Structures are given as C-alpha cells and as structure tokens.
Amino acid sequence: MPSLGVNIDHVATLRQARYRETPDNPNAEPDPVAAALIAEHAGAIGITAHLREDRRHMQDRDIFLLREKISTKLNLEMGVSEDILRIALQIRPEDVCLVPENRREVTTEGGLDCISHEQPLRVVVGRLRDSGTRVSLFIDAEPEQIRTAAALGAEFIELHTGAYANTSGADRESELEKLRHGASLAISLGLRVNAGHGLNYDNVRPVLSLPGLEELNIGHSIISRAVVVGLENAVREMSRIIATGQ
Ligand code: PXP
Secondary structure: OOEEEEEOHHHHHHHHHHHOOOOOOOOOOOOHHHHHHHHHHOOOOEEEEEOOOOOOOOOHHHHHHHHHHOOOOEEEEEOOOHHHHHHHHHHOOOEEEEOOOOOOOOOOOOOOOOOOOHHHHHHHHHHHHHOOOEEEEEEOOOHHHHHHHHHOOOOEEEEEOHHHHOOOHHHHHHHHHHHHHHHHHHHHOOOEEEEEOOOOOOOOHHHHHOOOEEEEEEOHHHHHHHHHHOHHHHHHHHHHHHHHOO
16 A cells, blocks of 8 residues: 655745745744644655755755654655755755756656766765665656666656646546556566655545555645645545545
8 A cells, every 4th residue: 555745845835925035034834844743643654845946935944844853754855956965965864856847847847857867867866875865766657767767776766647647538547557557667677666746636546556656745735625624634634545545
C-alpha cells in the first residue's frame, strides 16, 4: 500500500500573499510548520516542501524549522541549483526530489530532462547521496528518462502524474498505461517508485495500482480541501482513500 507525503508549499503561498514584503510581521500566517505537524498527526508519513530559487512560497527559515520540528521525514524538492544544494547539504533531509524549475511557471510543469542534463545531475545526485540523502528524480514516464535516472544512481523516481491528472476518458487511460509501464520498467531497473502532481480526491484511486508504488506526494488538492474541512480532516480523508482504495 502506498503512503502519503503531504506537500505544504501552498500554506506558505497563502502567507506570502499577504506578508511577502513584511516577513517579520508578528501576524504572518499561516505557518507551514504548524501545518506540517497537523498533517503528520493526521497520517502523513512525510512532509514535502519545495524551496524554489525565487522563494515564492517556502522560505529558508521554514525549511530549517521543518527539519527541526517534524518527526516523520522531510522530502525537499529542489531544482538543480548550487544555492539550494548548499542548504540541502547543510540540513540533510531524508529525501531530496530533484525537479525542473522555471521562474515563469505556476507549478512544476514537466518532468526533469535527465538525458539533456545528465552531467550536472550526476554531480548533484552524487553529492546528495554522499551526504546520506536519498535522491529521487521527478520525471515523465518515458522509458529513456527512466533508464537514464537509473544510470545516474538515483534511488527513487517520482513519476509525474500531471498529464494523467489533466486528461479524461481514453486519454487518461492511456496516460495511466504509460505510468504503469514506466513504474514496471523502473522496478526492473532497481529503482524505487513514487508519484505525484495534480492528484486529487477524485483521480487518485487508479494511480494506487501502479506497480511497486511507495509514496504519493500530494499538495494542492489537500490544502484546497483544508480550507473547507480543515487540514486534519483533509489529510485523514486522503490517507483513507490511499489506504483503502475507496
Ligand atoms: N511532486 C512534485 C515533484 C511536485 O513538484 C509537486 C508540486 O509542487 C507535487 C508532487 C505536488 O503536486 P500537487 O500540488 O499538484 O499535488
């Protein structure tokens, strides 16, 4: 049964919408660290946070505090950047998920291109692994990307489920099939498999049957539902769906 990692970036997005220019304002809220603790209490097996180069949501301080306060595990999402790598090597999260980063995108748009960025990725994967962090590469379910991820020495891939989530009908079925093939290939190459992006309370169920799937990282839909039902309920509900498939 896969487990749930909760991505709390959008708690920080809300805080930054009001307090970006006045981070020291004592009223600055909501606090992503408090949200992480609630998510853990409600059944998350890990907390995912993306420290972007433009610091549009999570701030360095949030990441340091998360590292100190959470009791499950920290999955730091990051682009291949020396600035963020320095922080990762300092705090040594249990997991790092390397993602492509583009300043104009609203969210991570596609998977990493491991083939074109093989050399810099090899260096970053090696430095993180040497520091004791497990590395995951966020990629599309393309066989060549998966083979390259394995050759780069990553322990995990995180399959990008955005294309699946953003289609419907026969197209969705075909995207799911690509994810299934990708997961099987990855497992056959000795990789471990996570998945995420665009998953919500309606579309997550079919993804649960991907071969070898260990963890789903879900953010936007959980934080959105939390606005209506509270974060604890939102995380519990997603955990229940993942645990029961119903
Ligand atoms: N996994 C990765 C690698 C991501 O970049 C994101 C978005 O930050 C997610 C999972 C979560 O996506 P969503 O917010 O759509 O659930």
